[in-house]
Amino acid sequence: MLEYLHYGLLVALAIALLVAAFTDLKRRQIDNWLNAGIALAAPLFWWSSGLALWPDVAWQFGVAVVTFFICAGLFALRWMGGGDVKLLTALALWIAPALFLKLVIIMALVGGVLTLLFGMWHFMRRQKDRLAIPYGVAISAAGLWILSTEYFPLTATALGHTGAAG
Numbered sequence: 690m691l692e693y694l695h696y697g698l699l700v701a702l703a704i705a706l707l708v709a710a711f712t713d714l715k716r717r718q719i720d721n722w723l724n725a726g727i728a729l730a731a732p733l734f735w736w737s738s739g740l741a742l743w744p745d746v747a748w749q750f751g752v753a754v755v756t757f758f759i760c761a762g763l764f765a766l767r768w769m770g771g772g773d774v775k776l777l778t779a780l781a782l783w784i785a786p787a788l789f790l791k792l793v794i795i796m797a798l799v800g801g802v803l804t805l806l807f808g809m810w811h812f813m814r815r816q817k818d819r820l821a822i823p824y825g826v827a828i829s830a831a832g833l834w835i836l837s838t839e840y841f842p843l844t845a846t847a848l849g850h851t852g853a854a855g
Contacts, residue, residue, distance in 0.1 A: 695737035698730060699840055702783060706829040706836075709776055713825030719772030724779050731782035752789055753781035773824045780832050788839055792831045800827035 705727050709719045731749070740746050757778040763769035777796075784792055804822050811820050 691737055695734070696841075698734045698737060699836060701730065702727065702734075703833060703836055706780075706832045709772075710823075710826045710829035713772065713823040713829075717770070717821050717823055719770075719776050719825045721772075721775070724772065724775035727776070727779040728782055731779070734783055748786045749782055752786045753778050756781040756789075770824065773828060776825055776828050780828065784832070784835055785839075788835055792835045795834050796827045796831035799830045800824055803827055 705723055709723055712723075713719050732746075735746050735749065740749070757774065760769055760774040760777055764771055764774050780792070781789055800822070803824070803826060807822050808820060
């Protein structure tokens with residue numbers, strides 16, 4: 690039963706990331722209720738994952754706090770939107786610290802491609818206003834990549850098979 694809850698929470702996170710990406714793409718906004726829902730569901734995910742309060746949960750929380758302060762600095766410099774700060778911080782509560790750096794690297798690569806695409810589109814349309822990149826798309830894409838490759842592997846053990854007759 691706990692395993693169903695665990696994977697149900699991961700599916701819910703994947704859906705939330707898709708919603709964040711689409712709303713950021715459409716409105717350049719990631720709703721606070723969505724970020725709060727992601728963050729508030731994290732302790733249930735920790736429990737379903739069997740994480741110990743010390744040091745596992747402490748590490749998760751620590752990475753999220755560091756992420757928030759770094760991203761808040763980027764927000765103060767106007768390099769990152771507030772919804773993006775909250776989304777990445779909430780996601781840090783879910784992704785194992787060892788995998789979070791991988792997520793940030795993927796996010797940066799996807800964000801770079803988005804910046805180039807949106808920059809070209811902006812230039813071709815000869816727009817004079819400030820270029821706004823929906824970075825929630827990059828954050829969500831990186832999160833979905835990590836979930837699909839690290840949390841949802843289609844292996845024999847993940848499917849409950851232990852032998853050839855399985």
